[in-house]
Amino acid sequence: xxxxxxxxxxxxxxxxxxxxxxxxxxxxxxxxxxxxxxxxxxxxxxxxxxxxxxxxxxxxxxxxxxxxxxxxxxxxxxxxxxxxxxxxxxxxxxxxxxxxxxxxxxxxxxxxxxxxxxxxxxx
Numbered sequence: 001x002x003x004x005x006x007x008x009x010x011x012x013x014x015x016x017x018x019x020x021x022x023x024x025x026x027x028x029x030x031x032x033x034x035x036x037x038x039x040x041x042x043x044x045x046x047x048x049x050x051x052x053x054x055x056x057x058x059x060x061x062x063x064x065x066x067x068x069x070x071x072x073x074x075x076x077x078x079x080x081x082x083x084x085x086x087x088x089x090x091x092x093x094x095x096x097x098x099x100x101x102x103x104x105x106x107x108x109x110x111x112x113x114x115x116x117x118x119x120x121x122x123x
Contacts, residue, residue: 001035002089002103005075012038012071022066027054029077029088036076 016024022044026036034053039045045060054070061068080086086107093104 001076001079002100002107003075003078003092005073008073008075009036012036012073015071016040016069019069020067021069022064023057023061023068025054025057025061025068025070026073026076027070028079031070031072033079033081035079036071036073 012024012026015021016038021038022040024036024038025034026038027033028035032052032054034049034057037047037049037057039047044066045057045064048056048060050056058068058070078085078088078092080089089103089107093100093107
């Protein structure tokens with residue numbers, strides 16, 4: 001989670017506590033995957049990450065009779081699973097100079113076609 005904002009996580013925890021939510025699901029930027037899962041109690045539902053996990057977590061909560069909420073958090077929306085995600089990350093880094101310095105150190109500034117080849121350039 002290259003743009004994790006601790007204040008967003010704190011607010012998520014507070015909302016879940018106030019509402020008594022058993023399952024809080026933080027979706028990915030496509031609203032298909034799950035980038036965060038808050039369970040209270042910890043065994044409210046079994047985690048079921050992977051493709052389509054956002055809907056799967058909602059269905060598991062419903063089947064268990066557990067209260068649930070989908071909680072989009074901007075700082076947790078972008079994970080890096082694909083070359084397209086890496087492109088989106090580099091675009092966001094470029095748009096925010098001076099931020100995410102630790103991420104910048106590990107994300108190369110290769111052009112998109114080189115990122116898709118794992119950093120290899122053509123001679």
